[in-house]
Amino acid sequence: MSQVKLLPHQEKSIAATKDFNRCAYYLDMGLGKTFVGSEKLKALNTNISLIICQKSKLQDWYEHFKTFYSEYNTIVYSKPLKSIPDNSVIIINYDLVWRRPELLDLENFTLMLDESSCIKNTTSNRTKFVLKLKPENVILLSGTPTGGKYEELYSQIKLLGWKISKKAFWETYMVTKKMEINGFSIPIVIGYKNVDRLKVKLKEYGAVFMKTEDVIDLPDQIDNVIKVESTKEYKKFVKNRVVVVEDNELVGDMSLTKMLYQRQLASQYNSNKTTILKDLLESTNDRVIIFYNFNDELEKIKSICENLERPISIVNGQIKDLSEYEKETEIHPENAWGSIIDVPIHNRSVTLIQYQAGAMGLNLQKSNKIIYFSLPLSSELFEQSKKRTHRIGQKNNCFYYYLITKGSIEEKIYEVLGQRRDFTNKLFKS
Structure with a gap:
């Protein structure tokens, strides 16, 4: 097992969420969200952890845990298992996870979503499935949690434990107008309001925001x-x-x-x-x-x-x-x-x-x-x-x-x- 030495900004992120069992590390790309999330997962210390990531990142996550956290049974979950060994980290991709209904039976586990913006579409199979899971702890990782669109945060704030209805969320933070599409009146977001209030609220639910320029002097x-x-x-x-x-x-x-x-x-x-x-x-x-x-x-x-x-x-x-x-x-x-x-x-x-x-x-x-x-x-x-x-x-x-x-x-x-x-x-x- 390789010794993990965190950078100061990574230690600061974990310290900020010390008392949270549900948290989000919205760290800019390149600031090392992988290690921050992994160290938080280790600190939460559940028998089973489930990491959901993009398909292209499956091998990266597998090698990451094998290299730095060899004390875990690290498994890329492709085919259903008869049983999951103790002290396991299960890694699966977003496109497959909703096709594995047996994962809905998991309890008392830590759920970590890499690039949590992948569940921004509340009507997609992957999002609906993830929201049905019953984790004890949640870790969200993303450099661009909204892609500039705050309405796409709703699935993530649900996972963080913020109990607000979608209607109330939109009314509080979105500026909308109605458009007629094929005979239906559909609300379209044309702006945002109470943004500072939204960010404060997210921090109250364990969200950490960090930009590269706030931490490191990178080249132009x-x-x-x-x-x-x-x-x-x-x-x-x-x-x-x-x-x-x-x-x-x-x-x-x-x-x-x-x-x-x-x-x-x-x-x-x-x-x-x-x-x-x-x-x-x-x-x-x-x-x-x-x-x-x-x-x-x-x-x-x-x-x-x-x-x-x-x-x-x-x-x-x-x-x-x-x-x-x-x-x-x-x-x-x-x-x-x-x-x-x-x-x-x-x-x-x-x-x-x-x-x-x-x-x-x-x-x-x-x-x-x-x-x-x-x-x-x-x-x-x-x-x-x-x-x-x-x-x-x-x-x-x-x-x-x-x-x-x-x-x-x-x-x-x-x-x-x-x-x-x-x-x-x-x-x-x-």
Whole structure:
């Protein structure tokens, strides 16, 4: 068992929740929520602990407990078990947990939710299931618990033990207006009120808020917007809502398909963007991270990297391979004296990350350059993605390169994300 030595801000977080058996550590990305949550879990000292996380984080949590808390029986829960051993830490992902109804029989256990914002949708199967669990203790971990939308806190405050109805919560803290959608009058959040009161109330229920800049002096973050020329296909699609490109007919007969194809025409179907990406990669031999959305984008970016003979790592729904990113040295051929030597080299890897799979949780501070081939619609994923490199251990300024097609939907998406709002909300309100 490795000895865990917490940083001062981590010790402060745990001390602030000493008298709470239900608490939330809303610590900015990179401040070490994993260790804070684990030490709190250890202090609560229940026979069984259940950790629910994203699928991409299952192995990380397993290795974390095996390395630092080997006194526990650490189990990745995939298939139902006949019995759970004493002193166990059970790890399961959000997409599977609601398919394991036997977990509802657990009692007197500690529940820890990694990225607790994953239960923001009160109508989803995962959220409804988690709220049915009967834990003795609760630990919530998130760097972005609301993604800027306080209405999405409701499931989490229920777990913290705040007994307030959803109606009262909205009336107290949300500013809404009614919209007619398909004959139904639906309340839409247009602002917030009593925010300071809300934060005070959350602290009364064991929530700790901590931003990176309040704790650590990290290097600067530098944005670089690179304008990309549009294409005649994009302009034709905007005008006619239909175009044929690369033997694919794109028909934007609905608002959502129109938006989808505009995004694809501005990225994967825009040869000007792939040319600029190639030029950018040729301009540096540093490790580079590239965020993308669509599978066809991945294939085109991979092709560019292969042509440039750049080593590739990939993180998406099917693959999590960071081996090239992690490399520090390579074996060089025999030198003039006939011996084999390890020579440190510059890691030229390019790591391709799909937002949903890798914008949260990865530690990529060995790199300080991120290229955004295309943008997400989610403000939370966008903000989280930037923190993959801007975190503890980063010694260099972080550079972000946004490839934005001129006169396209990408300009609007970038503007809305800059306001820390989801672009889908902007579309819905429109």
